[in-house]
Amino acid sequence: METILETKNLTMNFGGIKALDRVDLDVRQGEICALIGPNGAGKTTFFNCITGIYPPSEGDVFISPPAGKRKRINGLPVHRVTARGLARTFQNIRLFPDMTVLENVMVGRHCRTKAGVLGAIFRDRITRKEEKAVVTRSYAILERIGLADLANALARNLPYGDQRRLEIARALATEPFLLLLDEPAAGMNPRETEALEELILRIKTEEQISILMIEHDMRMVMSISDRIFVLDYGKKIAEGTAAEIWENPVVIKAYLGEEFDA
Ligand SMILES: Nc1ncnc2c1ncn2[C@@H]1O[C@H](COP(=O)(O)OP(=O)(O)O)[C@@H](O)[C@H]1O
Ligand SMILES: [Mg+2]
Known part of the structure; x- marks a missing residue:
């Protein structure tokens, strides 16, 4: 499968805080990927950096639209990123x-x-x-x-x-060729979440749009994601399939002391 989004060493500093610390992440055509991690891990900042809301402090963002050439897009303003095929929803x-x-x-x-x-x-x-x-x-x-x-x-x-x-x-x-969803199930009841899951799967299969979602609902993440990335304190600490992530001791440790579905 072709890589359609790739970040290399993506770093974002807010004053003394490293909200993102050299994050390498890739999404391939036709995938549903999830970005998870405790509150404050840098997930929304990741979306903000790849969609042009903040220019990253360091590192690169590349897109390869299914029908286009690989392009470096860091620093592009939001509307031009949208025009190139990255669309998003917001946590609020x-x-x-x-x-x-x-x-x-x-x-x-x-x-x-x-x-x-x-x-x-x-x-x-x-x-x-x-x-x-x-x-x-x-x-x-x-x-x-x-x-x-x-x-x-x-x-x-x-x-x-x-x-x-x-x-x-x-x-x-x-x-878009890639849809970025920031906590799409937040505040939903179980019935709404189930309908959302169905919708996301349908967008992938019927519209051939790939998805990268930030989500706290672990049941949903584990059930529909092809691959999962885990952030903690701005660093990518793990990536893999649901089964691999579920039993990764590093991931379990990052979530200790946190509600797993906080
Ligand atoms: N605009 C900003 N100015 C200063 N600090 C920020 C800003 N946006 C995010 N942060 C900080 O960056 C860290 C990551 O935040 P965020 O990306 O919202 O985390 P998440 O979405 O994983 O909960 C937090 O410490 C947060 O306070
Ligand atoms: Mg967030």
Whole structure:
């Protein structure tokens, strides 16, 4: 399998804190990978460094889109990283609460239109045609995610689990080759978590999108991940399959004194 994301020596310093310390990580085409570790281990910082929110202090981030060339992307601004095919969701949900469900997905879609935001204001003929296509595409994504019935509801009125799914829908609208999920099951009840698991597996098999997720729900991590990476104090302390990670003494030690599903 081809490597589609690779970090080398990825390091992020915040003042005296090394939030990431020479992290090497790779995701291959078609994989579901999980990034786990105790609170404060550097997981969200890892996402922030590869998506352009923070330029890493040291090290490199490379992407190799399935249909493209290998590129070094550290330092690229967020919107250019998105345009290159990395999409993410956030640990704290970031939707537009006063926009409808459909409009939230359309926002994601605009990064793939020629007209973009300016065109949407001037609304020439091409823009109107494009706009229609955006609505159609966005609605189709909602159907796939199972939120089409709620297309006209305000995002703020959705149950929590549906808000998390809507964030995934908006990320999918940017047509990523790799989807980064930051604690997608946080705050979900067991039934919602099960539906989420199904959705993630479906995104992988039906859309050929690879997934890297940060997740504390160990049952879910162990059941759907092809490979797992473990961070502790900014360092990668282990990687492997669920079976390998589950019985790795180094991992068990890192979690001692922590709730395993904290
Ligand atoms: N913007 C920031 N400024 C200063 N310190 C930060 C910042 N973001 C994260 N950190 C620190 O980096 C470490 C890793 O945080 P984070 O990546 O959020 O961990 P995790 O997602 O694994 O819980 C923590 O010590 C946190 O306080
Ligand atoms: Mg985090």
